[in-house]
Amino acid sequence: MGKPIVFFSHSASDKAPxxxxxxxxxxKTGGAIEVFLSSDGQSIPFxxxxxxxxxxxxxxxxxxxxxxxxxxxxSGWVYFEAGFSYSKxxxxxxxxxxxxxLSSLSPPLSLLQHFNITSHGSLNNLIAIANxxxxxxxxxxxxxxxxxxxxxLGNVDGRSAVGNxxxxxxxxxxxxxxxxxxxxxxxxMPAVAKVFKTQKAHHxxxxxxxxxxxxxxxxxxxxxxxxxxxxxxxxxxxPLNLPSLFPIVLAVLKAIAKExxxxxxxxxxxxxxxxxxxxxxVAARLKDKPVVFSSDDRFRFRDIEFEMGVFHPxxxxxxxxxxxxxxxxxxxxxxxxxxEESKVLVKTGSxxxxxxxx
Numbered sequence: 018m019g020k021p022i023v024f025f026s027h028s029a030s031d032k033a034p035x036x037x038x039x040x041x042x043x044x045k046t047g048g049a050i051e052v053f054l055s056s057d058g059q060s061i062p063f064x065x066x067x068x069x070x071x072x073x074x075x076x077x078x079x080x081x082x083x084x085x086x087x088x089x090x091x092s093g094w095v096y097f098e099a100g101f102s103y104s105k106x107x108x109x110x111x112x113x114x115x116x117x118x119l120s121s122l123s124p125p126l127s128l129l130q131h132f133n134i135t136s137h138g139s140l141n142n143l144i145a146i147a148n149x150x151x152x153x154x155x156x157x158x159x160x161x162x163x164x165x166x167x168x169x170l171g172n173v174d175g176r177s178a179v180g181n182x183x184x185x186x187x188x189x190x191x192x193x194x195x196x197x198x199x200x201x202x203x204x205x206m207p208a209v210a211k212v213f214k215t216q217k218a219h220h221x222x223x224x225x226x227x228x229x230x231x232x233x234x235x236x237x238x239x240x241x242x243x244x245x246x247x248x249x250x251x252x253x254x255x256p257l258n259l260p261s262l263f264p265i266v267l268a269v270l271k272a273i274a275k276e277x278x279x280x281x282x283x284x285x286x287x288x289x290x291x292x293x294x295x296x297x298x299v300a301a302r303l304k305d306k307p308v309v310f311s312s313d314d315r316f317r318f319r320d321i322e323f324e325m326g327v328f329h330p331x332x333x334x335x336x337x338x339x340x341x342x343x344x345x346x347x348x349x350x351x352x353x354x355x356x357e358e359s360k361v362l363v364k365t366g367s368x369x370x371x372x373x374x375x
Contacts, residue, residue: 020051021151024078024107026098027054030088031115034171041163042143046155050147053078075101080108080150082143085126086115086171099126110146115171118184120364136351137164138358161347182256182353185362187287189254191266192237195247197278202236202248205273209234209250212269218262231258234269256284263346271342282337284353285328291363292333294325302359318352320344325361335362 023042027035039052053074075081081102089095103109111126113119113133120127132142141157148155200208210222213229220229225236237249250273254262270280286292293299296314303316311317315324320341327333335356337349356362 020049021080021147022051022053022074022078023147024075024081024098024102025052025054025084026081026095026102027084027114028086028088028091028094029055031084031086031171034115034167035084037170038140038167041159045144045158046147046153049153049155050151075107076105078102078107080110080147082146083109083111083126084114085111085117085119085122087117089114090117090122096126108150112143115168120184134164136347136354137161138351138354140164140167165347182259182350184364185286185290185353185357186256186284188285189256189259189282190251190285191254191270191280191282192249192251193270193274193278193280194249197275197280198250198273199275200273205236205250208272209269212272213265216265216268218265229262231255232262232266259349260346263349267342279338279340282339284335284337286333286335286362288331289365290333291365292325292327292335293361293363294327294333299325299361302361303355306355306359308355318355319348321348321352323352 025035025039035054039054043050043052055074075098081099083089083095083099085095099109099111109129111119111129111131113131113135118133119131120133132139134140134142137159140159140163144155144157144159147153198205206222206225206227209227210220213220213222213227218229220227222228225238227234232252232254234250234252237251238247252266252269254266274280293302299316300310306318308316308318311322315322315338317323317340320339321344322338322340324336325333326336335353337352353362357364
């Protein structure tokens with residue numbers, strides 16, 4: 018009896034990241050599963066009829082993984098391969114790849130059970146699905162550096178590193194009150210602009226506001242309502258730009274905040290995203306995840322403390338505090354992936370998301 022075959026449906030433009038993913042997948046499954054990747058130069062010997070070879074591979078496969086990248090969406094070829102496999106009774110699993118969020122796509126692919134590859138944890142879904150399909154027991158051993166290598170090979174910019182964060186989060190805000198600032202009001206905007214200039218980030222600065230792609234920083238005057246000399250500084254960040262802006266915002270906060278001050282970051286959820294707030298429910302849903310109960314009714318994931326809340330019944334948020342200067346945007350993205358997978362954050366009315374029995 019031959020090896021089971023997994024067909025990787027993809028755009029030829031994604032040859033580099035998927036060739037590496039195939040290598041890693043075969044390595045982690047001990048060579049027990051054959052992977053057909055038409056663009057790798059191995060699955061189809063030189064000189065063979067390409068279309069015929071692809072068709073035969075789809076017929077022999079027991080599992081077809083549709084890698085829906087930006088290039089794949091533009092080419093449309095994967096839709097043909099998905100339809101062909103589905104018509105033959107082959108299990109078809111669409112995967113959001115290199116920044117594509119499948120829940121944002123129109124049918125038919127979005128109607129199938131699916132997931133987005135947004136971290137090494139979601140890469141391990143590929144092994145879990147193969148184990149389930151073929152009755153194997155391979156360890157789910159993809160690592161974060163391997164995920165980042167695949168992203169880099171796909172020429173993924175910073176936006177894709179956070180995966181579908183923007184599908185959950187509408188806006189990110191972080192504020193510092195006057196008591197937490199080292200500078201006077203007149204010194205703040207020049208200091209903020211200096212950081213952006215040092216980071217070579219294009220920006221426009223005004224008397225009390227700085228505008229850059231994906232964020233705005235501004236002075237808030239008379240924040241206490243009684244003291245005209247009171248002020249605060251606030252950043253609002255578009256989640257799509259978090260990877261590129263995250264280190265810049267951290268550098269600004271370090272430049273203007275008093276030592277030891279760790280401001281809260283508010284990740285305000287999109288309409289239609291339900292936030293589970295009760296700690297006993299949150300703890301139950303996160304019990305099998307790398308999350309511990311911290312202090313002051315907060316939870317901790319790596320070096321991030323977090324808690325859930327609402328501004329009003331229809332507007333929730335997740336509040337984050339960073340316990341180390343080593344926290345990255347990828348850490349933040351991984352946290353929100355955990356919160357979504359554990360149904361602490363629930364996109365109401367969204368298409369079905371693949372679940373794998375562990």
